[in-house]
Amino acid sequence: MKHSPALAGLIEALRALPGVGPKSAQRMAFYLLQSGRAGAKGLATALTGALERVGRCRRCRMLTETELCTICSNTQRDASQVCVVESPADVVAIEQSGGYRGRYFVLMGHLSPLDGIGPEDLRVRELLVRLEGTEVEEVILATNPSVEGEATAIYLAKLLKPLGMRITRIARGLPVGGDLEYADEVTLSKAMEGRREMG
Amino acid sequence: MKHSPALAGLIEALRALPGVGPKSAQRMAFYLLQSGRAGAKGLATALTGALERVGRCRRCRMLTETELCTICSNTQRDASQVCVVESPADVVAIEQSGGYRGRYFVLMGHLSPLDGIGPEDLRVRELLVRLEGTEVEEVILATNPSVEGEATAIYLAKLLKPLGMRITRIARGLPVGGDLEYADEVTLSKAMEGRREMG
Numbered sequence: 001m002k003h004s005p006a007l008a009g010l011i012e013a014l015r016a017l018p019g020v021g022p023k024s025a026q027r028m029a030f031y032l033l034q035s036g037r038a039g040a041k042g043l044a045t046a047l048t049g050a051l052e053r054v055g056r057c058r059r060c061r062m063l064t065e066t067e068l069c070t071i072c073s074n075t076q077r078d079a080s081q082v083c084v085v086e087s088p089a090d091v092v093a094i095e096q097s098g099g100y101r102g103r104y105f106v107l108m109g110h111l112s113p114l115d116g117i118g119p120e121d122l123r124v125r126e127l128l129v130r131l132e133g134t135e136v137e138e139v140i141l142a143t144n145p146s147v148e149g150e151a152t153a154i155y156l157a158k159l160l161k162p163l164g165m166r167i168t169r170i171a172r173g174l175p176v177g178g179d180l181e182y183a184d185e186v187t188l189s190k191a192m193e194g195r196r197e198m199g
Numbered sequence: 200m201k202h203s204p205a206l207a208g209l210i211e212a213l214r215a216l217p218g219v220g221p222k223s224a225q226r227m228a229f230y231l232l233q234s235g236r237a238g239a240k241g242l243a244t245a246l247t248g249a250l251e252r253v254g255r256c257r258r259c260r261m262l263t264e265t266e267l268c269t270i271c272s273n274t275q276r277d278a279s280q281v282c283v284v285e286s287p288a289d290v291v292a293i294e295q296s297g298g299y300r301g302r303y304f305v306l307m308g309h310l311s312p313l314d315g316i317g318p319e320d321l322r323v324r325e326l327l328v329r330l331e332g333t334e335v336e337e338v339i340l341a342t343n344p345s346v347e348g349e350a351t352a353i354y355l356a357k358l359l360k361p362l363g364m365r366i367t368r369i370a371r372g373l374p375v376g377g378d379l380e381y382a383d384e385v386t387l388s389k390a391m392e393g394r395r396e397m398g
Contacts, residue, residue, distance in 0.1 A: 001269075001270075001290070001291050001294035001295065002269070004252075004253065004262070004263060004264040004265075004269075005264065006245075006248050006249045006251075006252040006253050006264055007249060007253050007262060007264070009245045009248060009249065010245045010246065010248070010249040010253075012245070013238070013241045013242040013244070013245035013246070014216075014242065014245075016231070016235055016237075016238025016239065016241060016242055017213075017216075017227050017230075017231070017235075017238075017242070018226060018227055018230045018235075019223065019226075019227075024218065026288065026291070027217060027218075027288060028216050028217060028218075029249070030262065030286065030287045030288050031216075031217045032215070032216070032246070032249075033249060033250070033253050033262055033287075034262070034286065034287065034307075035307070036215055036216075036217075037250060038215075039212070039215025039216075040215065040246050040249075040250055041246075041250060042212045042215060043212040043213065043215055043216070043242075043243075043246055044242075044243045044246035044247045044250070045212070046205075046208045046209045046211070046212035046213075047209065047212070047231070047239050047240075047242055047243035047246075048243045049205050049208060049209070050205045050206060050208065050209040050228070050231075050232060050239075051232070051236060051239055051240060051243070052205075053203075053205040054203065054205050054206050054209075054232050063203070063206060063229065063232055063233070064203060065203040065204065065205055065206070066203075070200075070201070070203075071200075087229060087233065088229045088232075088233065089225065089226060089229045091200070092200055092225070095200035096200065108233075108234070
């Protein structure tokens with residue numbers, strides 16, 4: 001059965017959302033037009049508003065509505081540490097964990113030669129500009145513990161070494177509350193490798 | 200970490216979509232503002248357009264951009280059969296199955312006394328108006344095979360009986376390609392109950 005043009009257009013547009021395939025897009029469109037019309041109107045307004053107002057922090061590239069994000073403009077934060085992450089969501093996750101008081105730099109994802117994503121796409125040049133001539137003493141590479149995230153960390157570590165700062169990588173190991181018996185081999189070997197003295 | 204107002208507003212607005220919780224709403228918002236800005240713009244436009252143009256078919260309450268939907272205005276369809284379903288998505292599913300040539304009536308969901316959804320909310324009065332004084336010979340009740348869908352079918356069957364049309368209910372039984380061994384008891388007993396002569 002062919003959908004009417006506006007309905008077909010809405011279904012197609014909803015597929016721009018990550019993780020939404022044709023079936024869920026249709027379900028969402030029907031729901032919005034059937035019983036969620038107020039929500040649909042609110043969503044259209046919120047999208048337009050966010051596109052107009054939300055940009056990137058000049059210093060760390062985090063999403064922000066001001067020139068500097070709340071973290072970069074907070075003088076209470078430790079200016080000697082910069083944590084490099086793949087995306088704004090990673091900043092939120094680390095902030096929620098509550099253990100970090102330094103600043104950030106948000107890359108545009110990770111290196112992925114197969115998808116044609118090289119250093120320029122990640123905004124590595126902006127990272128160098130961000131770090132040069134500053135009081136930064138440690139760069140924490142917190143890209144994902146995936147193959148691409150690992151490769152990105154290795155690439156950045158090499159690139160940043162001449163700047164003379166301490167370069168660290170977040171620990172890989174067993175997740176807290178996890179079960180050693182069910183851990184995959186790579187995680188387990190990383191956990192062994194990264195073991196620490198106790199007491 | 201507190202999101203900026205426009206970002207927080209977008210995350211909240213995305214939760215109007217069915218099946219989207221706070222975590223996926225945040226993921227969607229970040230994605231849209233980070234690398235999906237064209238898609239976000241398209242979505243805002245499509246939402247506004249669909250809200251303006253898509254309404255209900257005057258006769259069957261299917262979503263449509265014209266006064267009568269394509270099925271109701273198609274004179275090739277069998278006017279003697281009306282299939283009653285819970286939602287526009289059910290019409291699409293039955294049309295895709297390809298076996299039905301009659302018309303439809305789309306309820307607003309199913310009866311659910313606990314949620315305060317009674318006959319008036321389903322637009323049962325409109326269904327009666329739709330059926331009265333027409334050439335309809337058979338009403339096929341195709342509400343979902345759930346407890347609420349079943350109750351809705353039983354209610355409608357009683358209500359429509361005085362109109363003198365044939366009232367039928369879609370068959371419940373084993374799904375094609377399913378495995379008898381793993382079927383639940385209710386489905387299996389419905390499948391036994393609904394058995395047919397062969398040959």
